Amino acid sequence: MYFRATVLAVLAASALAGCTTPSANRENASLEAIAAAAYVHDGPPALTLYTMINNRSEAGAHSSLMINAPSQRVIFDPAGSVRAVGLLERDDVLYGVTPRIEQFYERAHARETYRVRIQRVEVSPDVAERALQLAESYGAVSQSQCTVATSGVLSQLPGFGDINRTWFPNKLADNLAQHPGVTERVVREDDADDKAVAIARFEAQETQ
Structure with missing residues (x-):
């Protein structure tokens, strides 16, 4: 009974944060478009875990993972809701993650009601x-299973056997914090709660 109540609480928090939009409801970008949009970042190979946290309840609400691989940089955003015109997606993997897209993604999630813990x-x-291979092969993620998917990818990686698969964003973030070499920062914004405002602003800038 306790487990069921806890899972229901997680689902409710996720619904508010945006971990509720399975990509099955969205059209996948073509492989040709994805190949054309591929962005290679000049920084070292790295994994970046995003955890969206409710500022009022302190509950974790969404998990996602930016992967800077030698071949390209992507964001695995399972059941995510931050999408915009020109941002290519296929089965919850976002492509063409330039510094501009990275900043947009972080700031669209951060608002008066949520902050973003970045590891x-x-x-x-x-x-x-x-x-990258695991994220691309995972497939469309069901509603509210963002952290199950994100932790599932991390836990399968060589050297990440200390990462446990979990439903809970804060547990995953705390787990990763114990991993050697992890650095952290937090992004806070005072924008209104509606992410659509930040998305619309970004889209307007892109079409100028």
């Missing part, structure tokens, strides 16, 4: 490419 760890090129 980054450098990895070997092989581990980063393996993370």
